[in-house]
Amino acid sequence: MDNFIFKSPTKIIFGRGTEELVGEEVKQYSKKILLHYGGGSIKRTGLYDKVVNSLKKAGVEFIELPGAQPNPRLSLVREGIKICRENGIDFILAVGGGSAIDSAKAIAVGVPYEGDVWDFYAGKAVPEKALPLGVILTLAATGSEASKSSVITNEDGWYKRGLNVDIIRPQFAIMNPELTFTLPPYQTSCGVADIMAHIMERYFTNTRNVELTDRLCEATLKTVIHNAPIVLKDPENYAARAEIMWAGTIAHNDLLSTGRIGDWSSHAIEHELSAIYDIAHGAGLAIVFPAWMKYVYKHDINRFVQFAVRVWDVDMNFENPEETALEGIKRLEDFFRSIGLPVRLSEINISDDRFEEMADKATNRGQKTVGQFVQLGREDIINIYNLAK
Amino acid sequence: MDNFIFKSPTKIIFGRGTEELVGEEVKQYSKKILLHYGGGSIKRTGLYDKVVNSLKKAGVEFIELPGAQPNPRLSLVREGIKICRENGIDFILAVGGGSAIDSAKAIAVGVPYEGDVWDFYAGKAVPEKALPLGVILTLAATGSEASKSSVITNEDGWYKRGLNVDIIRPQFAIMNPELTFTLPPYQTSCGVADIMAHIMERYFTNTRNVELTDRLCEATLKTVIHNAPIVLKDPENYAARAEIMWAGTIAHNDLLSTGRIGDWSSHAIEHELSAIYDIAHGAGLAIVFPAWMKYVYKHDINRFVQFAVRVWDVDMNFENPEETALEGIKRLEDFFRSIGLPVRLSEINISDDRFEEMADKATNRGQKTVGQFVQLGREDIINIYNLAK
Structure with missing residues (x-):
């Protein structure tokens, strides 16, 4: 810590x-x-x-x-x-x-x-x-x-x-x-993705010995994952709306980042998307985050295994932990899809013609990197946009 | 909520x-x-x-x-x-x-x-x-x-x-x-019991739809339970001391009671003990809390089942949930014992001769009740002291 x-x-x-x-x-x-x-x-x-x-x-x-x-x-x-x-x-x-x-x-x-x-x-x-x-x-x-x-x-x-x-x-x-009862389903789902992204940006860290904040992150993620489908089916469900609303605050008031350094590259990569295409931030995150995960998970497979087991209740594959890690990423992507969010750029009609421009802007023309869990340069970002195509 | x-x-x-x-x-x-x-x-x-x-x-x-x-x-x-x-x-x-x-x-x-x-x-x-x-x-x-x-x-x-x-x-x-490195083991353990009690007082509630705070409580309890034996074996383990210290703050800054009404009868019952016998508050709680649980668990068996399964990883007995609930209480008591705390009044040489006096004081001579999860009167408190003998 x-x-x-x-x-x-x-x-x-x-x-x-x-x-x-x-x-x-x-x-x-x-x-x-x-x-x-x-x-x-x-x-x-x-x-x-x-x-x-x-x-x-x-x-x-x-x-x-x-x-x-x-x-x-x-x-x-x-x-x-x-x-x-x-x-x-x-x-x-x-x-x-x-x-x-x-x-x-x-x-x-x-x-x-x-x-x-x-x-x-x-x-x-x-x-x-x-x-x-x-x-x-x-x-x-x-x-x-x-x-x-x-x-x-x-x-x-x-x-x-x-x-x-x-x-x-x-x-x-x-x-x-x-x-929040009157929010259209798509906006509700974008909010859910944003909340989850705030937690996941903090969760994927290289800081060791952060058990309490890990568990608090997992608790908050599980709550959001459980309640999102409920409010989509029943928009005036006060209890479920309340859980999501309070989770949204906890996700980003910095309690969950105490003692650890978060990543934040998915936010940086998404910001370029929503700045140019004016898409909803949450939708952009639903597209970028799984792609980012697929690109970086080998940096710390154990952390992705923990994410899969503790957040998504994936049955641990003890003989092949990598498979467990990948299953966690798949569950996240499936979840975003299940709540009506896009998970590929093509689904919102964004083609690859401005990937380089966005990567340039995110990295100040390659002069800096984004992210702390894995530091990503211009080429990495283009690769992630390609994984999200 | x-x-x-x-x-x-x-x-x-x-x-x-x-x-x-x-x-x-x-x-x-x-x-x-x-x-x-x-x-x-x-x-x-x-x-x-x-x-x-x-x-x-x-x-x-x-x-x-x-x-x-x-x-x-x-x-x-x-x-x-x-x-x-x-x-x-x-x-x-x-x-x-x-x-x-x-x-x-x-x-x-x-x-x-x-x-x-x-x-x-x-x-x-x-x-x-x-x-x-x-x-x-x-x-x-x-x-x-x-x-x-x-x-x-x-x-x-x-x-x-x-x-x-x-x-x-x-x-x-x-x-x-x-x-906290130089704390004697007994004081460390008393602190752990106090932290856990602060969470459990909030956890046992009649308020429905408090999923996020339930999960945050469980996360904090699990962290303390995991790290307590580590610091007892290795008092200068910074990482484990840090987890417990931060958990101790979260346990009682009221985040975990947002949107719910806690119980607090175990604290009231313990306060009479430590006021008269000048015992460590944490040791008193290690004695009172399991006894309180045994006395009230039938009020909401499901909540005690959730406590057993989520906090203590008890294997759910689907045919007999009550057994699961009781196993959770047993695990708590075993845990307190394992970290060197007393779990019976007799272990710290307190006999039954002042039970009535303490119950009188806790209830203002029977004029009021303590606790919210279950409201306890003078006789209930005496029964709990007896369960803790």
């Missing part, structure tokens, strides 16, 4: 009806906020009215910034920064999924910064200050509600880049599983 | 050499602190010198209050409160195990309170303010380093009572597994 520092202070307010508490929660921080959300879905479901009423009741003024979209855009972030500055706003409430939250986080670090907010995502500067923010989550997926991560897409070149700093962890996250 | 609020903001600073960071950490809060610890062990091991040097280097003044002992006493708490008030101290650093930390928490709520600090433990008042505190942990057991709990013994009548409020969660916990 490596030395680590862990602090995940987000106040989780979980359960039925909790969105009604938002006004009381927000007013502890500010009386004038930016209300940031996506499109019309929160208006259709009635959530928007509940939030607005709760804010008004608590005497909280708000200026709205709708328009957050999947793979959230830098241009909207810049607009949010401008609104906050011009109106002396010092708190941001994001209502939605990872897109609204990641976008809110970018606004939060952008407002007190004199330079261009993209500096933080391009790795040219590290933010030292951030406005506090709160979240009402409507989608179990990115774990952004309690994470230190934000991923933004720069339309100028379609670069999708992440920022990871503790100061952007939300102050509170209101999580009512009922708010 | 029940609605819940979860916030566990303690900054965990984990790993080799981390005690050297204490001065830098403390000075973010205060330049004049109470340094609270137990007896001579931190002086023998050299930890005391390291802490003092680090504080001095950071320019932090300190007044010392040694003397925290197992089942920490109210009189020392009162002394600490007096010292803090007389010297304008606004931060407490506890160095030690649960006793020093629980005692520091009591001082922390006592200083800003005009009445008697025991009011909080007797349930006569709820603290609204607390001094901030930090911890250097030297014993994996109580989980107090990140919990909202403090247990104090009032020598006037030997009442042992707990306080549970979020404001006493430490600001930071420095956790170096090496600091």
